[in-house]
Amino acid sequence: MTKEIRAGFATEVAFAGGHRRNRAILIVAAVSKLISGLTGSEDALTLNRFPRTIQAHHVQQHHIFCATERGIRAPAMKSALNKAQNASKSVNKTPRKKIAFKTKSGTFFLGDVAAAIKSKALKKMRGKVQLIVTSPPFPLNKKKSYGNHSGKEYLKWFVSLAPLFAKMLKPNGSIVIEIGNAWTPGRPVQSLLPLEALMGFLRHKKAGLRLCQEFICYNPSRLPSPAAWVTTKRIRAVDSYTHIWWMAKTDYPKANNRRVLRPYSKSMEALLKRQKFNAGQRPSEHKISENGFLKNCGGSISHNFFEIDPLDPKRERRLPNAFSLSNTSSNDFFSRACKKKNIIPHPARMPMGLAAFFIQFLTGRDDYVLDPFAGTNTTGYAAQRLGRKWLAIDNDKKYARQARIRFGDPKLKRARKNKSG
Secondary structure, three states: OOOOOEEEEEEEEOOOOOOHHHOEEEOOOEEOOOEEEEOOOOOOEEEOOOOOOOOOOOEEEEEEEEEOOOOOOHHHHHHHHHHHHHHHHHHHOOOOOOEEEEOOOEEEEEOOHHHHHHOHHHHOOOOOEEEEEEOOOOOOOOOOOOOOOOHHHHHHHHHHOHHHHHHHEEEEEEEEEEEOOOEOOOOOOEOOHHHHHHHHHHHOOOOOOEEEEEEEEEOOOOOOOOHHHHHHOOOOOOOOEEEEEEEEOOOOOOOOHHHHOEOOOHHHHHHHHHOOOOOEEOOOOOEEOOOOOOOOOOOEOOOOEEEOOOOOOOOOOOOOOEOOOOOOOOOOHHHHHHHHOOOOOOOOOOOHHHHHHHHHHHOOOOOEEEEOOOOOOHHHHHHHHOOOEEEEEEOOHHHHHHHHHHOOOHHHHHHHHHHHO
16 A cells, blocks of 8 residues: 655754854655655555755764554664665765866866875775876976975975876886976075975885986976076076986886887997997907897887977987977977967976886886876876877866867877777
8 A cells, every 4th residue: 555755854053153052953855745655564665765955064864764554664764764865975075076087098177186095986905007208397496387385394394195197007007297396485495395395205105116216307498497596697507407306016017128229329320330349348348249239129118307498409410308398399299289279378287208218118008197286287298209108197277178179180090090900
């Protein structure tokens, strides 16, 4: 026999700053037609619907009552109570949009890096990321438009990220972090903060990391800084390089330097052609065998020193250590598209060649690459062009919109065709 039941909540709301006597009882919702049927037993109540109008914050349930023609037993009241609580949670926890956009190869998440990594969506990716490569906000003395911390605040914040990043990695995964230098405010003295941050990150007990290798990235196009000591008083040299630390949870992370070989120099090509060179002991006391350099390996092994632009414009470029792309380039698709739309791009974009080098060096096809400070998502773009999957995080909607522009590049379509072929 079908019966209609009416139920409601009495909820208690504590107003901010008020005392117990100022609390008020707020009736949030009245429920009608909750039951579709009583099938033979008053205890077998089924609530088909529940009101989704509970939108007050800090609401605490006081009691729930149900009334029928005969009354309801305790099990039915408990069932109604549980469904009421679930309905309340589902409404109060409705999140704002967390995904900026997706492609076939990746997803761009909006939000604070720590909160995003702890979110339900990215928790599913724990232990599945092969490479985290990123350039976090540098510990600068002045606030920048893209956001940055300073001093002890920066150190504490940066070090706290280590265990979060480590949890995302596969057992043989890697973390690559690029970070610039900092100077003591008002003094011509270089700060140890960047090195302290990297050391603290590396030594975090819950992360279990070790330093696989340090790289240096030199940018000859960088503007003279710090200006007060370099261009005004002329007592310091231009600060023109950044640190790059490659870290992992094992001594033997996935890596293959055969994937990032440099083209041979003209002299080496000539040596391979004539199959003869000056063997024997060198001034360094190293002994070179007669056949030591006669095998063609497809290129020379890359060094741990990068230059974004060649030191000498007339000198032969030998990629990947001499990147053909730099932040001063205005010929790439992204820069042209931003100019056309009157958009000012992110001022501190990671060089494309830098991201591509480590993606090729430390990952294989279809591996996941994560950039937790994505900005305009240079890393994701490079990963997709190289046949990898990507994840990106940034808390600035403006840069997320700029990042979407990258994926209209015709080169990505050609990359997909080449992959399918």
